[in-house]
Amino acid sequence: MIxxxxxxxxxxxAELVRDGTSRFADRIAFTTCxxxxxxxxxxxxxxxxxxxxxxxxxxxxxxxxPGTRVAVQTxxxxxxxxxxxGVFKAGCVLVNINPLYTPxxxxxxxxxxxxxxxxxVDMFADKLEEILSQTAIRQVVVSEVxxxxxxxxxxxxxxxxxxxxxxxxRMRVSHLRLKSALxxxxxALTGDGKSVAAYIDGQGPATLAVLQYTGGTTGVGKGAMxxxxxxxxxxxxxxxxxxxxxxxxxxxxxxxxxxxxSFAFQINLLCFFAVGxxxxxxxxxxxxxNLQRAFDNYPITWVTGVNxxxxxxxxxxxFTAFPPxxxxxxxxxxxxxxxxxxxxxxxxxxxxxxxxxxxxxxSPVVSFNPLSGLRKPNSIGVPLPRTELRLVDDTGRDVTxxxxxxxxxxxxxxxxxxxxxxxETAAALSDGWLRTGDIATVDEDGYYRIVDRKTDLIIxxxxxxxxxxxxxxxxxxxxxxxxxxxxxxxxxxGEAVRAFIVRNGHLTAEAVREHCRQYLADYKVPKSVEFxxxxxRNQIGKILRRHLRPAELN
Amino acid sequence: xLTDLETQLLGVMIAVIMLGMGAxxxxxxxxxxxxxxxxxxxxxxxxxxxxxxxxxLIVIVLGLEPxxxxxxxxxxxxPGGTTSNIFAYxxxxxxxxxxxxTIVSTLVAVVTVPILLEFYSGLRGLSGxxxxxxxxxxxxxxxxxVPTIVGIGLRKWNPxxxxxxELVGGLVGVVVIAFLIVTWVPRNYxxxxxxxxxxxxxxxxxxxxxxxxxxxxxxxxxxxxxxARTISLETxxxxxxxxxxxxxxxxSDELQQQVLLVPVLYALFIVLSSTAVTLWFRGITTRxxxxxxxxxxxxxxxxxxxxxxxx
Numbered sequence: 041m042i043x044x045x046x047x048x049x050x051x052x053x054a055e056l057v058r059d060g061t062s063r064f065a066d067r068i069a070f071t072t073c074x075x076x077x078x079x080x081x082x083x084x085x086x087x088x089x090x091x092x093x094x095x096x097x098x099x100x101x102x103x104x105x106p107g108t109r110v111a112v113q114t115x116x117x118x119x120x121x122x123x124x125x126g127v128f129k130a131g132c133v134l135v136n137i138n139p140l141y142t143p144x145x146x147x148x149x150x151x152x153x154x155x156x157x158x159x160x161v162d163m164f165a166d167k168l169e170e171i172l173s174q175t176a177i178r179q180v181v182v183s184e185v186x187x188x189x190x191x192x193x194x195x196x197x198x199x200x201x202x203x204x205x206x207x208x209x210r211m212r213v214s215h216l217r218l219k220s221a222l223x224x225x226x227x228a229l230t231g232d233g234k235s236v237a238a239y240i241d242g243q244g245p246a247t248l249a250v251l252q253y254t255g256g257t258t259g260v261g262k263g264a265m266x267x268x269x270x271x272x273x274x275x276x277x278x279x280x281x282x283x284x285x286x287x288x289x290x291x292x293x294x295x296x297x298x299x300x301x302s303f304a305f306q307i308n309l310l311c312f313f314a315v316g317x318x319x320x321x322x323x324x325x326x327x328x329x330n331l332q333r334a335f336d337n338y339p340i341t342w343v344t345g346v347n348x349x350x351x352x353x354x355x356x357x358x359f360t361a362f363p364p365x366x367x368x369x370x371x372x373x374x375x376x377x378x379x380x381x382x383x384x385x386x387x388x389x390x391x392x393x394x395x396x397x398x399x400x401x402x403s404p405v406v407s408f409n410p411l412s413g414l415r416k417p418n419s420i421g422v423p424l425p426r427t428e429l430r431l432v433d434d435t436g437r438d439v440t441x442x443x444x445x446x447x448x449x450x451x452x453x454x455x456x457x458x459x460x461x462x463x464e465t466a467a468a469l470s471d472g473w474l475r476t477g478d479i480a481t482v483d484e485d486g487y488y489r490i491v492d493r494k495t496d497l498i499i500x501x502x503x504x505x506x507x508x509x510x511x512x513x514x515x516x517x518x519x520x521x522x523x524x525x526x527x528x529x530x531x532x533x534g535e536a537v538r539a540f541i542v543r544n545g546h547l548t549a550e551a552v553r554e555h556c557r558q559y560l561a562d563y564k565v566p567k568s569v570e571f572x573x574x575x576x577r578n579q580i581g582k583i584l585r586r587h588l589r590p591a592e593l594n
Numbered sequence: 595x596l597t598d599l600e601t602q603l604l605g606v607m608i609a610v611i612m613l614g615m616g617a618x619x620x621x622x623x624x625x626x627x628x629x630x631x632x633x634x635x636x637x638x639x640x641x642x643x644x645x646x647x648x649x650x651l652i653v654i655v656l657g658l659e660p661x662x663x664x665x666x667x668x669x670x671x672x673p674g675g676t677t678s679n680i681f682a683y684x685x686x687x688x689x690x691x692x693x694x695x696t697i698v699s700t701l702v703a704v705v706t707v708p709i710l711l712e713f714y715s716g717l718r719g720l721s722g723x724x725x726x727x728x729x730x731x732x733x734x735x736x737x738x739x740v741p742t743i744v745g746i747g748l749r750k751w752n753p754x755x756x757x758x759x760e761l762v763g764g765l766v767g768v769v770v771i772a773f774l775i776v777t778w779v780p781r782n783y784x785x786x787x788x789x790x791x792x793x794x795x796x797x798x799x800x801x802x803x804x805x806x807x808x809x810x811x812x813x814x815x816x817x818x819x820x821x822a823r824t825i826s827l828e829t830x831x832x833x834x835x836x837x838x839x840x841x842x843x844x845x846s847d848e849l850q851q852q853v854l855l856v857p858v859l860y861a862l863f864i865v866l867s868s869t870a871v872t873l874w875f876r877g878i879t880t881r882x883x884x885x886x887x888x889x890x891x892x893x894x895x896x897x898x899x900x901x902x903x904x905x
Contacts, residue, residue: 074757076618076757076760076761077749077753077754077756077757078753078754078757078758079753079754190754192754192758193754193757193758196757196758196761200761326884326887327883327884327886327887328886328887329883333753336620336622337753348887348888351889352886352887352888355886355887355889356886357626357629358622358623358626361625361626361629362622362625362626521888521889522888542888544889
């Protein structure tokens, strides 16, 4: 089946949701699978009813206006799709919040976005106590990881969480349980024959759909404004790259990455939903042992992940000895997919793994290695349909062929700007071109390769040093478990290379430098080496180099 | 010792625990255990090679009197007990491997145990007529295998039911172990007060040194650390009810009481030492799981290196 070139089938995410729930009503849409195998599921039909109820709760019970920001702060669980789809149907704006944020980070996100309604998982709701009064939140709705589980497994899990794990804090802020909110919403709907479809009257592709915060855990977070048109365009573009491996209504995708992150949000929540897949949600994939029962109990055909996840799976005997039989393909994003991991994955599972590239500001997918075509290792592939890429130098001029330059993106998936940040928006967007801050090269086949983050570039006596190149060399040493390379100030050379290493054996700084001298020009060899017990990481496991740099250089 | 009612109650609880253990497993877990079947053979080697020899060595070193010597050698020659599976489970060990080792060592016990007993007791000039009643062994196996298979089936049928039974089984396991630990000093105060230090050393040492040697042998024979820890627990934990049964069937009157001393003491202390070792192993396994998450993938020679990955 060859589909036509992607055209905008939907105008609004509520339409995408409605189309999915009506075409696949009897199929299971989402299943939460816990490490011990306990599970709960929702069918597409149930999801339609519940998300209608949540939309009605927002618009007819709370009586919020269209465009109101509704934040969701839960790990992967059945509450997430119900709330997200309900927010779209209500014509409100979804704000994705990482559940692991500190109260200070939460306060910033809530205040910056002007969030009025918050859906938060009970495990972390105690963090609200000190900050709630500083925000514009007028209703807190509390959900749980076991949302929509049947009674006995729910009771068992919740008593284990309460008594043994002690992760269910006492709720001191006034709140409503999601279940009650949905009941109120359902009543409001039956009452006066209101139509949920009317909530989005006057909205369209240009309407803001999601505020997706970026900028990590330090500094000021920026809310990327993604419209319905942005997200739908990116769904169709991404779908075009994978449709050769998709049977509508038959796929089963493992969702181990958090849905509040732009990658899983687009691919797992939107793409696989629109094709009638069953998505197996794993609330906490660490340790990766937690995924064993998901692979045992469900015929997983697709996996989305980041390098660290694939790497961790390949270190598990239960995975490598009996790789998932039905697996068709895996897609990697978020951070560079290491070549050795990609090769091992394909040889163990016998199925393809394709690396893509994206950023929150582009909804997020920009480029992909086509699943049915040439896939190049260490490459982020080719641009998606209707996506233009350019490589420019510091003055904004296109670089000559083969030279590295900053990657710029233009396409229907590029955000409208940063929420309430005109200066930041102007710095990132001009003439529709989005500056990615990544330095890339392109080869003669049109395949792009990320060289490094522009801000991570180290300039030693006027020479450019790309940290990734140095890291790749150091990572070849067996005693090196992980490595990150950053620039530090140096009196003689301006900047100097410093390597941070987590070792798994005996290793000295001099041995590292000696090893580097065999492969690297002198100015690239680390001037100093520091050993660490662990690396600072972000929410999906990417090493944060900026946390390793001395503060004055950030 | 326990009263008849307590013994029966314990039997029921063991069945519930094994049902829970089974419900924590899938058939695939057993396939993974069978990927390295030498683990089961190494378990046998530990069980019937190391343990009886270790018991014999302790007898020599401590110069135990004949009745105690027979008791210790008898305990050393026993197959693995059901409790080893419970401890394997709580230590996050290789439960499927542990269960397979217990089944196999119990099966062959009918033949190996009499031979070993005659050999080692003969060395000390204490030969007697030993017999392992096949009916009792069959019963042991049934109590082990039937609930396990039912548990596996329940998990396969519905993971929610399976996981619930697993938690119930685990909870009963904790309660039983805690009950044994808390009550055994007051219940056995007279016995403990009148027992000489050498007998203590023998009864405690057999289990602990057995675990140590089992771990070393498994590691020396290239078992990975988690399998080695499972084999270690399996080696150290003997089936003491079976040992006591054989004593009762073989000896009578006062001699029976004297021979029983070591199995009884062993049974008391093994719960204590296994609990400590299990908590220790559990911590190690958890740390290893977290470390494996981070570890680099071993470079595997796949396909022609160089050119693009193309399928």
